[in-house]
Amino acid sequence: MARSVFGLGAASSGRSAVDEHDTQPLQSVYEQVLGPQIERLHPQLRRYFGPIPAGNEGRGRGVYSWAGPRHSGLRPVFAWLAWRHVLFPERGRSVPFTIRNRPEDDGALSARREFAFPLVTRVMEDTMRAIPVPGGRPRLVDRLGRRRGLEVELELRVHEGGLRMRSTGLWLRMRVPVAVAVLRVPLPCVVTMTLDERAHPDGDGRQCVDVRLRSPIIGDVFRYVGAFAYDVVTVSEP
Structure with a gap:
């Protein structure tokens, strides 16, 4: 679900740097x-x-x-988020899903996820970045x-061979034309996102993902859970 926060589903990773004589990236955002x-x-x-690789x-x-x-009472909120390509109001079982993870030249990882509901295909987009911290990871x-207008900070932890992500902060990003800058406005964390990813127990090459948005008051407010197969291909392939 990527991997992005709302999956944010699952994700591969961008690269931190590329040697001018080598197309193999040095580190993914997750490795960093x-x-x-x-x-x-x-x-x-x-x-x-x-x-x-590049x-x-x-x-x-x-x-x-x-x-x-x-x-169902939250569907108007999710309908607005669907217009922004963040989440969506539809819900259902056995929903076909695709993801494309694309490394950016600056080391970030961009992802596009599509959920094929019977009457509409919903899109989720995001970009992962590793932000340097002086003296730390x-x-x-x-x-x-x-427009990448919502920013979530994530905490990562490896447990029993799988990966867990948990949101720890939320900001609204707004461009300020006069200052030619981006204003980050902290938002209250009314929900917490967790993502659990692991290899499928059948050992068939698929991986399982479980993404939840949970409120301390009403419990789970959004979730997607399932399994998918994943590969890395050249961009020229259809």
């Missing part, structure tokens, strides 16, 4: 943040969260056993939506 912890991931997930992209296809909001932030 996790450091040696990444070696504790299941081999399948190490490949998934590892770097994508000229390639990651592609995944699968089915989510459930996708969508848990409370980089922070991971995910900028969501068509």
